[in-house]
Amino acid sequence: MGRNTRKRRSSMANKAIAASAALALGGGGLIWANFYASAHESKNSSQNQTKAAAAQVATISCPDVGQKLTNVPGGARSGVDRELANLDKQITEAYARLASTRQAQTNDAGFVQNAIVGPLKEKRAATIDRIRINIQRAGGQVQDLSPLAACTTQGAQTNAGGGQNGGQQNGGQNNGGQQNGGGQNGGQQGNGGQGGNGPTAADFVDITKAPRNAQLGVGANGLAANGNGGSRGTFTTSCGTNGNDNHNTDNVIVAPGVTNGAHHLHDYVGNQNNDAFASDQELAAAETSCQNQGDKSSYFWPVLRVQDGSQDFDQNNDGGGKEGNVGKILQPAQAQLKFVGNKRGKVVAMPTALRIITGDAKAFVNGNANANVNWSCTGFENKVQLEDKYPICPQGSQVVRTTNFQSCWDGKNIDSANHRTHVAFVQANGTCANGFKAIPQLQVRLVYNVPAPKIQNGQVVNPYAVDSFPENLHKPITDHNDFINFFSQNTMNKMVNCINTGKRCK
Structure with a gap:
């Protein structure tokens, strides 16, 4: 039988009220709120600009490798599926790090590239290479997928469904996508939502x-x-x-x-x-x-x-x-x-x-x-x-x-x-x-x-x-x-x- 993961919600769980909605997701929402407050309070205009730029990095955008794989031999399917799941896990972990390091991002303009996006590219490159090996061992041919290893960062306010628009190709801060109502316009702080990652x-x-x-x-x-x-x-x-x-x-x-x-x-x-x-x-x-x-x-x-x-x-x-x-x-x-x-x-x-x-x-x-x-x-x-x-x-x-x-x-x-x-x-x-x-x-x-x-x-x-x-x-x-x-x-x-x-x- 398959693993049974069905769970019933308890009435206590349904009634539990979070002490602060921003504390969800490891306090990501609260970090955003504190960050915006500090950005407003600082009198250093150049520092404000650096922090405002960091505020606009809302998420990580990575090419969807799975959608490029239209011809995978049956013998390679299970191995490829596992590696595609690894890619999703890597993005999830990188996003969690992005959401929990907002203060570090304001203090170091290269933090996102050096500590998050760069290492993510290396992990993805190794995983994508394993996908290639799986397919070739099963007798299939695969196009060069190595360009799909690199990810970008983007702001929350992009055209819905147009995620790549405005992403900085070098993985740096996105200066073209003002956070939805956030930052110096006094709107919603962070990415909104009880979990700190939307909706806004x-x-x-x-x-x-x-x-x-x-x-x-x-x-x-x-x-x-x-x-x-x-x-x-x-x-x-x-x-x-x-x-x-x-x-x-x-x-x-x-x-x-x-x-x-x-x-x-x-x-x-x-x-x-x-x-x-x-x-x-x-x-x-x-x-x-x-x-x-x-x-x-x-x-x-x-x-x-x-x-x-x-x-x-x-x-x-x-x-x-x-x-x-x-x-x-x-x-x-x-x-x-x-x-x-x-x-x-x-x-x-x-x-x-x-x-x-x-x-x-x-x-x-x-x-x-x-x-x-x-x-x-x-x-x-x-x-x-x-x-x-x-x-x-x-x-x-x-x-x-x-x-x-x-x-x-x-x-x-x-x-x-x-x-x-x-x-x-x-x-x-x-x-x-x-x-x-x-x-x-x-x-x-x-x-x-x-x-x-x-x-x-x-x-x-x-x-x-x-x-x-x-x-x-x-x-x-x-x-x-x-x-x-x-x-x-x-x-x-x-x-x-x-x-x-x-x-x-x-």
């Missing part, structure tokens, strides 16, 4: 004041596949809202066999045996939270937390409070899982164990090429869909996260080396390119009762945010969703028949 006031927008935009998914990667033509049926599966607190910080798709491979906490519904060590055989034999017992598929996404000063069961755990993911975990009020058809034609059955990742957990530093985010509020979903902002909903309205998955499959593979190239989104006209086959499109709609944050004096009070890799600062653009198909063949055939004949089935 700039990450939120009052949805009643947001401009109306196109229908759900238009303008984002996750175009809705269904329409008025083609296969117009639907198949809905009801798998609960994770009321049994099935959580872990693994990701069996991208980091199989690696504990805490996600560096953030996931909600799981459907399959009850999903952790880093679960085999396909174990997943196929697992229990399911779905009402239809023919659906043992695994549906998982990063948890949503409200940062109201409270802490949850994982406040001292890897992937939780130790990595800046703090606050009270919110259980969805609704978790709607629906499969729809293709606007141009019929769909074919998904293969067993098909894996699909949609969105990008690292979109803030990767750029938005793989981002797939839709944030809104009930009553506004047909008016406003947000990609790079969290909505502040009016009284009586709930926060909504909606995701449309890729719905074109290459017809051969259940996964790919970068976990993306075996599936694709439909084109604007609804067709699948490159000979791919249309499959049922999974649409996930999560609804939450979230106390509305308030923006006061440039700071956000009681913000909410998705869990993220710590260096991605809890930006809304980093939301993502995962799916592994373990429908029984009979149930999958029923789904396909319902969709292709225009029925609405459950």
Whole structure:
């Protein structure tokens, strides 16, 4: 059996109030606050400039090696996955050092380069070389990945999804990206948030004041596949809202066999045996939270937390409070899982164990090429869909996260080396390119009762945010969703028949 990492939150943990929100993440937030105070108090103008420059270094941005690996031999996959997980761990550790050494950065303009970014490059270079060796030993060929070893630093206020913009290529201080409302403008200190690494006031927008935009998914990667033509049926599966607190910080798709491979906490519904060590055989034999017992598929996404000063069961755990993911975990009020058809034609059955990742957990530093985010509020979903902002909903309205998955499959593979190239989104006209086959499109709609944050004096009070890799600062653009198909063949055939004949089935 796979390792069981499910944990139930205690009522005491939910009610625990932090003595100071800034003390989370090893006091990173408090260090920022003290730093800004000292920057204001100093009378030395040149010293002020040095400190202001240091203030703008908010996070570390490293090239995503995994997305470059599109052809990894099967015999090298496990070794490569372990090394990719090592790269994530190295970035996490470097970010933690960045967040805990703010004072040293103000005293030494070369500190970030010499003590953090430089050593990180050396570690990454060695790991990337091991990836090359793994692939070549398995008979594969690999491009020169050595240029991907170098990382940059960047400020928090960059275009969401455009993480590389404004990063200083030599790893020095970023003088082009003023911290969100921070520093001498008297706004939010540090990176905001209870954990000191986000979110900030700039990450939120009052949805009643947001401009109306196109229908759900238009303008984002996750175009809705269904329409008025083609296969117009639907198949809905009801798998609960994770009321049994099935959580872990693994990701069996991208980091199989690696504990805490996600560096953030996931909600799981459907399959009850999903952790880093679960085999396909174990997943196929697992229990399911779905009402239809023919659906043992695994549906998982990063948890949503409200940062109201409270802490949850994982406040001292890897992937939780130790990595800046703090606050009270919110259980969805609704978790709607629906499969729809293709606007141009019929769909074919998904293969067993098909894996699909949609969105990008690292979109803030990767750029938005793989981002797939839709944030809104009930009553506004047909008016406003947000990609790079969290909505502040009016009284009586709930926060909504909606995701449309890729719905074109290459017809051969259940996964790919970068976990993306075996599936694709439909084109604007609804067709699948490159000979791919249309499959049922999974649409996930999560609804939450979230106390509305308030923006006061440039700071956000009681913000909410998705869990993220710590260096991605809890930006809304980093939301993502995962799916592994373990429908029984009979149930999958029923789904396909319902969709292709225009029925609405459950």
